[in-house]
Amino acid sequence: MAAMQLLTAGCRKTPKKKKKKKKKPPAVCRSSVSLQLKTICVSMATRRVVQVYLDLLSQPCRAVHILLNCNKIPHTVRTVALRKGENRTPEFTKLNPMNRVPVMEDNGFVLTESDAILKYLAAKYDVPEHWYPRQPEKRARVDEYTAWHHNNTRPHAAKVFILEVLVPAQTGSPVDEGRLIRALSQLDDTLDKLESMFLRRQPFLCGDDITVADLLAVCEVMQPMGGDRDILKERPQLQRWRSRVQSAVSESFDQAHAVLYALRDRRKAKL
Amino acid sequence: MAAMQLLTAGCRKTPKKKKKKKKKPPAVCRSSVSLQLKTICVSMATRRVVQVYLDLLSQPCRAVHILLNCNKIPHTVRTVALRKGENRTPEFTKLNPMNRVPVMEDNGFVLTESDAILKYLAAKYDVPEHWYPRQPEKRARVDEYTAWHHNNTRPHAAKVFILEVLVPAQTGSPVDEGRLIRALSQLDDTLDKLESMFLRRQPFLCGDDITVADLLAVCEVMQPMGGDRDILKERPQLQRWRSRVQSAVSESFDQAHAVLYALRDRRKAKL
Structure with a gap:
């Protein structure tokens, strides 16, 4: 290593x-x-x-x-x-x-x-306890999201990045537009659920304060940004949530995403 | 309802x-x-x-x-x-x-x-605490398995059942042998990991005693049984683990699986 x-x-x-x-x-x-x-x-x-x-x-x-x-x-x-x-x-x-x-x-x-x-x-x-609350009902909300995440936000945002950035970079072939459209449609469905289910009546995914669930989710929805695609562009509710997460974790957000921003900027410079 | x-x-x-x-x-x-x-x-x-x-x-x-x-x-x-x-x-x-x-x-x-x-x-x-231990390292082992489960044991055992039982029942078409072989191969890889990673040096998936992880896993590996396929047939290590789980939960195992056994028996009777 x-x-x-x-x-x-x-x-x-x-x-x-x-x-x-x-x-x-x-x-x-x-x-x-x-x-x-x-x-x-x-x-x-x-x-x-x-x-x-x-x-x-x-x-x-x-x-x-x-x-x-x-x-x-x-x-x-x-x-x-x-x-x-x-x-x-x-x-x-x-x-x-x-x-x-x-x-x-x-x-x-x-x-x-x-x-x-x-x-x-x-x-x-x-x-601070809000990250993963000890109270059983509040904790269960975080466990519920993280379980759901594995088969929803995680694969769907990742797939858009894979099709738009990774596969073309690795194979030299153009983006498979048909597969990308299908992936974006699946992702849309997930984003709908994030809005209508998880953020329906609360500022963060699992309640009034930020939890580890928000971190997992926000890092996924940021991923297509590596291909200069902001998937929250037309989703003000999710944009506000992302801003809340970003404020709550201050500079550690941009520190973690520096590599992704750099990738986006390199790709832009090549165009 | x-x-x-x-x-x-x-x-x-x-x-x-x-x-x-x-x-x-x-x-x-x-x-x-x-x-x-x-x-x-x-x-x-x-x-x-x-x-x-x-x-x-x-x-x-x-x-x-x-x-x-x-x-x-x-x-x-x-x-x-x-x-x-x-x-x-x-x-x-x-x-x-x-x-x-x-x-x-x-x-x-x-x-x-x-x-x-x-x-x-x-x-x-x-x-009893063994189901979901409070000690952080022991609890983390359960969280590690359950996170892994969502993209491994869960979809791979399910897919075999879907291809072999559900799809033919719903569509009336024969089993797609090519897809089934690929699904069985993916499942084999998961079963290998259950043996070599999780059960390597311990009787249950996350340690010396049964946890909620074992329940999630055992119910998945039982699923192809609905098509009369015992996926642990040639895997004595996993068979012993399944027996341990079954003993630990006594009659609640067969109670939960009664519907699956009935499905298997109905299918057998039709052949």
Whole structure:
């Protein structure tokens, strides 16, 4: 996994750590650090922090990235570039035989699946309760959305991006317009449900405040933006929701999406 | 929803209730009671119990049914026959605009998605902790499986049943052998992962004891049995796991699967 880019963020500093930082460069910083993401390396020698293996072009990875950053949970990011097949190296396969990102490691405990990682982090790191409420009915609303998400928002927004950006980039062939139209129609149905079911009478998907469900959802609906397509363009209700999410997580939203914006801008520049 | 069959099960009796039962037949028992499912009607006049809307030919519905019965959570079952389109009646659509089962109602709180319902019931009804452990790492293992389940065990076992049983029954056309072979191959891959990832070093999917994850999974791998296909036939490791699940939930396993067994037997009799 030598090619992986290592980043650390949001680490609470102690005097002890500061001292060590001055004496010696961080042992874990093996490769370049992205200034764009405004993250800083600090020494991990004295304590273990959460490690996450992410590709920020992957929607569920961005959701995990946002939760960690906006809650200042001490963590290290190891970038696993899917386009370079870094998820298929023997080292990564050992970590996650499913070869998927995100993966989280917390003091030896390895966990896959963004849904599970977000809920684990919320429980373990004592983030503000609204992220994953403890009250059974409120929690059930989050579990209900996340279960629904896997077969709705997740595949449908992803498919538009795959057809419009990934497949043409990988094969050199033009966009399959017929399949794209069908995918957009399926996505429309999902967006309708997000509006009429989940946001019908409340500002966030699962209630009055932001939860991990909003993170999973917003990162999916942002994905077609990589192909310069804003799928919420004609949906003011969902636009307002996205703005609320963006405000609630402040700069961590754009930090997580920097790679997607860069992709969009590169594609625009080529045209 | 007049056509729905109403069943009640596992209600804890109090002396007060017994008295009322003697005086008056249960107000909620509007239609036939299935003796096969060994359920009994009791009066619901004095208290509200969980109501679940199920079709026991649906895998996630069976998982909910098993959890309720083997933990003796007081509940009422309303059968929503998908084959009769009872999930599309105005009354049911009002309850769940997604037109899906299972749906749970607990004292006015309506919840969809089996994954969320199982976790809510485990939290709210104080079932033995092993069903959905509170310790963060153990709980995360259950959340990890349930997230994975939605795009693996769930669609792949279902597809085999759809191609082999549902489509021929609905269209009268023979089984599409090419599609069935591809579906069986995808399912094989999922079963490999269940063995090598989840059951590698433990008796149940998420640890040493049964959890809601095992219920969701076992109900899926049972589904092709409706077409007389035991997909675990040549998989002793998964067979042992299924037996463990079956033992752990005792008669509630066969109660939930009675409708599937009946379908299999009817199909066999026709051949």
